[in-house]
Amino acid sequence: MEAEIMAVVKNQVCIVCGNHFTTTEGLFLRDLNNRLQAEIRHRYKYAKNSSFICLKDLQQVRLSEMQSMIDQDLQVDKEINSKLEKKLSEQTYQVRNINDTVDQQLTSGQKLADAVAKFGGSWAFIVTFVIVLIVWMALNVTHLFGIKFDPYPFILLNLFLSCVAAIQAPIIMMSQNRQAERDRVDAENDYHTNTKSEMEIHILHQKVDQMNEVQWPHILDVQKMQIEVLSEIENEIQSLKADQKAPRPGSRTTRHPSRHAKEHPID
Numbered sequence: 620m621e622a623e624i625m626a627v628v629k630n631q632v633c634i635v636c637g638n639h640f641t642t643t644e645g646l647f648l649r650d651l652n653n654r655l656q657a658e659i660r661h662r663y664k665y666a667k668n669s670s671f672i673c674l675k676d677l678q679q680v681r682l683s684e685m686q687s688m689i690d691q692d693l694q695v696d697k698e699i700n701s702k703l704e705k706k707l708s709e710q711t712y713q714v715r716n717i718n719d720t721v722d723q724q725l726t727s728g729q730k731l732a733d734a735v736a737k738f739g740g741s742w743a744f745i746v747t748f749v750i751v752l753i754v755w756m757a758l759n760v761t762h763l764f765g766i767k768f769d770p771y772p773f774i775l776l777n778l779f780l781s782c783v784a785a786i787q788a789p790i791i792m793m794s795q796n797r798q799a800e801r802d803r804v805d806a807e808n809d810y811h812t813n814t815k816s817e818m819e820i821h822i823l824h825q826k827v828d829q830m831n832e833v834q835w836p837h838i839l840d841v842q843k844m845q846i847e848v849l850s851e852i853e854n855e856i857q858s859l860k861a862d863q864k865a866p867r868p869g870s871r872t873t874r875h876p877s878r879h880a881k882e883h884p885i886d
Contacts (some may be wrong), residue, residue, distance in 0.1 A: 634663055635676035643858050645673040646851075654840060658684050674851055681844050688837040695829055703822045729797055736794035739787055752776070 629639040634648075648656055649668040658680060660666050672680070725733075738744050755776055759769045769775035 631671040633673040633676055634659070634666055634670045635672055635680075638673065640671070640673050642671075643854070645671055646677060647671055651677075652840075652843065652847075654684060655680060655844075674855070678848065681848065685841050685844060688840065692829075692834050692837060695833065696826070699822060699826050699829065703819065706818050706822070729793070732790050732793040732797070735787070735790045739791060 629641050631640050631642055631645065632638070633640060633645060647668070648659060648666055648670040651659070655677075659670075659672065662680075663670075755769070756773060757763070758766045759773065760771065
């Protein structure tokens, strides 16, 4: 009798192992998510929506699918990192500190030109030059201490100013030319720096897009599979508890002798 009942109950054939199971020991293909359905249909071409798969083989398929998603994500990350390393290795230009590079190449004449240009463009030069002009003109107008080396209209002073202007102009131009060269080197260094930064940011965008569009959905799918596994384990535990509580066919309930004696006393 019990063998006939078991034969009737275990009427589902697993599409993977081919063994017979009850409906509570597995799931039908139509009850699975689309990813698992596609994976099972890919492995077994004859699978249908009504096909049955046992829990053990279903767990193997789930684990295989999880591992496949993890390997796929790792492969994509490896390709992106390899691409970044390749781009960085192709860039032979090294970012330099322009201040150290330019200052180490200065000659004595260039340093002197910078010093003259720096002093000539300061308030110290203007105040000093005004004081010299006032003292020069005052001495030659008032004849203080009998000094009169450049009477009005101060021809010697005009000659001196012309000489200062003639000498100061090319010195300032030398400093400006050196500053223009420095700006050119600085601009070239900024260009290479921006190019490298743009390339790195572009690849980082690819990694972020990979995480948002692929890896996070895969993580959610893995979590869903874990929840499904836990739900199936809980259902199986509940089923085992129900089987333990249910009375077996052909078993008899025995009564306690003392209780039986109390219910039917002997006359």
